[in-house]
Amino acid sequence: MEPSAWGIDAGRSRWARSCFSDASWIVPGGSIGNLSALVAATTIAAPALADQALATAKNCMACHAVDKKLVGPAYNDVAVKYKGDAKAHAALEGKVKKGGAGVWGQVPMPPNPQVPDADIKTMVTYVLGLKK
Ligand code: HEC
Numbered sequence: 509m510e511p512s513a514w515g516i517d518a519g520r521s522r523w524a525r526s527c528f529s530d531a532s533w534i535v536p537g538g539s540i541g542n543l544s545a546l547v548a549a550t551t552i553a554a555p556a557l558a559d560q561a562l563a564t565a566k567n568c569m570a571c572h573a574v575d576k577k578l579v580g581p582a583y584n585d586v587a588v589k590y591k592g593d594a595k596a597h598a599a600l601e602g603k604v605k606k607g608g609a610g611v612w613g614q615v616p617m618p619p620n621p622q623v624p625d626a627d628i629k630t631m632v633t634y635v636l637g638l639k640k
């Protein structure tokens with residue numbers, strides 16, 4: 509939906525305030541327009557945010573945050589730990605897929621077999637790129 513359609517919708521919903529059934533379809537249409545504008549802005553302006561959105565969608569952010577330890581280590585700390593380690597990328601892809609414990613503590617990361625390899629690659633690249 510074009511941003512200009514917004515103005516029209518807002519006008520219509522004001523107009524339709526006296527007619528409840530009309531207003532109820534205009535409001536969901538309006539919020540879809542708003543969401544796609546937000547997604548487009550995120551993708552263009554900040555790729556790192558898109559990667560974090562992927563990690564959120566794959567449930568990684570339930571246990572991880574970028575800048576603080578939750579159940580698992582902060583992604584910033586992971587990036588620092590493996591800085592300059594050429595083997596880290598492949599090792600971490602395997603670790604995220606199969607899970608494991610003992611690097612950051614005794615709490616294990618469960619395996620994530622439902623996450624496609626390409627998405628794991630994208631997220632490991634993102635995590636390792638956080639601290640240069
Ligand atoms: C249930 C909680 C949980 C979820 C969900 C989770 N992790 Fe983890 N993650 C952990 C824990 C705990 C560790 C520390 C494991 C260790 O000490 O070896 C960890 C470690 C890591 C590491 C560092 C591994 C290492 O050996 O240094 C990376 C990278 C990582 N997670 C990425 C991810 C990604 C990407 C996802 C989503 C697909 C994810 N995690 C989902 C808990 C979780």
